[in-house]
Amino acid sequence: MLVCLPVLAQSTKQYLTVGELPKVAGKRSASVQVKIPVSVQAGFHVNSNTPSDEYLIPLKVTWKSTGALEGGQIAYPKPSLEKYEFAEKPLSVFTGDFSVVANFKVAANAPAGPGVAVGQLRYQACNDRACFPPRTIEISLPYQVQ
């Protein structure tokens, strides 16, 4: 039975990981920026935030709660255009290691002290022969209002 486990386990397998986010600190009304480190497993790619085809699912970071931080606009890296056997045209993808940047402003009336902003990164991965269902990874951004 144990030797069979990988077959079932693949349904929850992640093809992309998000590294630990550094704690950001800022005074009230200050702008703060955080780099979200992302790593795509070798041999796989994920669609960029601007996929080449309307049916493809983009990589997207969204914030569910930002606490004392406001904004959270995301700047994605420049995607690469890669040609795969299964596509007629090159696809707009992310591969390897890259960072997604989130830009916040500390609220003017924020109480001093720590907090955590919570978000999600959604992606959809493929290799050169198969694609895998979209996955969502939870993101936690610790911050300190000074």
Place this chain on the structure above:
Amino acid sequence: MLSTALLVGCFLQGCSTSARLVNAASVKPDSERKPAPDFTLKDADGKTVHLTDYRGKVVLLDFWATWCGPCKIEIPWFMEMQRQNKDKGFEVLGVAMDDEGWEVVKPFVADLNVNYRIVIGNDATAELYGGVDALPTTFLIDRGGKIAAVHVGLASKKDFEDGIQELLQKPGGIVEDREKAAVGGPGGAGVPAGPGAKH
């Protein structure tokens, strides 16, 4: 349920992690085929579709999704195969695994002018077929309702064509199996097990 999924997963993918993303099998000898798990899903018209409705036909069962690039390569092949072999007792059945369901599948199917039946899949159906995480995953099912081949990921058109032709040349498995059952021979019944069946 967990043990059932594991057993079916092992059965379909041979308990081998290396087999996941490769052309898993050509057409297996009849003696090595296992029953294709039955399922009940809805087509675009809301009609209920059971896999057992297709008994007596060779079926190409394609798990796919609109966001799957390799699936988009295979779909026109399957349309061609449907056109060429429909009168010989062959059917393609597409199982769309999009979470958004018909909202995204219907426009996609219309764009490609898909000429075969599509149903919306779900996790329970995928689990019956070993999880079906990688798309496309395609099963060739013989006339007796048994799985003759599995292709995980983009396969070659020729592999599908060869498999279909080989299966179409065989007489209906139902008759063959009923005859075996009547004489009490081994592996006689040949009736596909229902959902959750252990293999």
